[in-house]
Amino acid sequence: MTNLVDRYVFTALRRIPEQQRADIDRELRASIEDAVDARVEAGESREAAVETTLTELGDPERLADRYAGRPAYLIGPELFPVWRRLLKILLWTVLPIVVTVGVVVQIFEDPNIGKIIGGAVSGLITVGAHLCFWVTLVFAIAERTNTPVKVNWSLKDLPRYEAQRAGLGQMLTGVVWVVLLIAALVLQQFTFTDVPLLDPANWSFWWPVMIALFVLRAFYYVWVYRLGATTRTVAVVNAVLTVAWAAPLVWLLASDRFFNPAFQGFLDLDGGNARGWMNTGLIALVVVGAAWDIIDTALRAERTRRGLPGKVPGTGGSYDFS
Amino acid sequence: MTMDATLAGHLQELRRGTVVVASLTVLRTPGYGYSLLETLSRAGFEVEANTLYPLLRRLEAQGLLTSEWNTDETRPRKFYRTTEQGEALAETLRGEWARLNTAIGDLSDERLDAAIGDLSTGTTLGSEK
Structure with a gap:
């Protein structure tokens, strides 16, 4: 013993x-x-x-x-900030891209709403876990092998915080969104599903109007970027454009002319009443989204007019800069 | 965090590194692990066996200590002795310790002087009124 x-x-x-x-x-x-x-x-x-x-x-x-002489921690204080920054960037960029691609592929293969949501959720968890695991593993190995992971910080890395300046990123995001929306509207008619998801009867008037409004929207983003600031005119134009697409959309949804009555994908849920719920939900989404956009732009325009300081991003709006 | 925990944390920060100076100083005469532990704790250094024993091997690996097995007695023991390099390093560390001690003393004196200075200026201003 x-x-x-x-x-x-x-x-x-x-x-x-x-x-x-x-x-x-x-x-x-x-x-x-x-x-x-x-x-x-x-x-x-x-x-x-x-x-x-x-x-x-x-x-x-x-x-x-x-x-x-082994460290009693996974990632030490030298590497931790680099690890956190990298992981944050990856989770905000790679994760949404992979999940979106997964959803699009699922729509092509089998457009069942349950499978699409399920795939998105499981993709979010699986890809997220993989990202966290592999990044952490690489950093833990670097910590144990004393690999010099040096990220030189310099004054150039400081954000500029230019108040009210409508940035290039904002414009590009806006234009890309417009292009995606138009593509989705056109493609759903032909490719995603056997029977189009949205009512084909609207191609005689409302869908072309929507596409025209989206194109105007893209011009709006370019215009705001070149103007460089959110002025009162910008707020008014934004309000007009927003109402112009939100109002017909709400009307189409409310009168059940938005979704294609021949589309059977919703029947899987709630005994066929799913289309009604989708209509109500989308109306709420459109109204809240449009109101938010109009008010937010108006407030920003007002702040510019009075020369008030803007908000520092990422602080929950309690921290001003001028 | 309670006041006691705050104090304990700061004390630990302050004492970190003193064991190295103390060990290199004591081991100018050869000693083994347990004897050093005893000497240090008698001298008022709070050091634990599980910190000290690995530390000795690390100092040896850095060439600051050298070791030799003594098998003359019934229980063989590993005796450590400070090398020349170790003694030089300890000398530098002790110098730094003394410098810091003086500097902190000066800071306290300066504050005292400044306080007295304020007081006398205050009195002068007061008498002018």
């Missing part, structure tokens, strides 16, 4: 590189015996002395880490 000291030493030393093991074994045992002897001399029983000594030495795996 092995005694406590043996068990302690074996547990500590199995995690020590082999070439150091014999030497540390001998030294650790001698140190333990010295401490035990001192306690016995002070009047403790041998058994109690061994127990106290080993308890004071503590977790043998921690001791092994210290002997081997």
Whole structure:
């Protein structure tokens, strides 16, 4: 039978590189015996002395880490900010792209609303977990191999915080959205599903009007970018454009002329009443979204007019800059 | 965080590194792990065995200590001794320790002087009124 000291030493030393093991074994045992002897001399029983000594030495795996000079953390303070920044960027860019592509592929293969939502959710979790795991693994290895991951920070990396300036990114995002919406509207008629999702009867008037409004919207984004600021005129034009697409859309939805009555994909849910729910939900979404856009732009225009400071992004709007 | 925990944290920060200076100083006369642990704790250094033993090996790997097994007695022990390099490094560290001690002393004196200065200026202004 092995005694406590043996068990302690074996547990500590199995995690020590082999070439150091014999030497540390001998030294650790001698140190333990010295401490035990001192306690016995002070009047403790041998058994109690061994127990106290080993308890004071503590977790043998921690001791092994210290002997081997291994870090007792996954990613240290040097690498942590780099790890956090990279992971944040990946989760905001790669994750949505992969999930969107997955949804589009699913729509082509089998446009079943349940499968689309299920695929999106499981894709979100799986891809998210993979991103977190692999990035963390690479950083943990870099930490343990002392790989110099140096990201030189300089003053150039500071954001500019130019108040009210309508940025290039904002314009590009807007234009790309418009192009995607037009593509989706046209393609749903021909490719996504056997029977088009949206009512084909509207191609005689409303869908071309929508496409025209989307194109106007793209010009609006370019115009705002070249203007460089959210003026009062911008707020008015934005309100007109927004009402121009939101009002007919709400009317189409409310009078059940938006979705194609021949499209059977909704019948899987809620005994066929799903189309009604989709109509109501979309009306709410359109009204809230349009109102938000109009009010937000108007507020920004008002702030520009008064020369008030804008908000620092990412602070929840409580932190101003001018 | 309680005040005690705050104090404990700051004390730990302040004491970090003192064990290295103390060990290199004590081991100018050869000693083994447990003897050093005893000497240090008698001298008032709060150091635990599970920190000290790995530290000795690290200092040896850095060439600041050298070791030798002594098998003359019934229990073989590994004796460590400070190398020349280790002694030079310890000397530098002790110098730095003394410098910091003086600097902190000066800071306290300066604050005292400044306080006295304020007081006397205050009195002068007061008497002018």
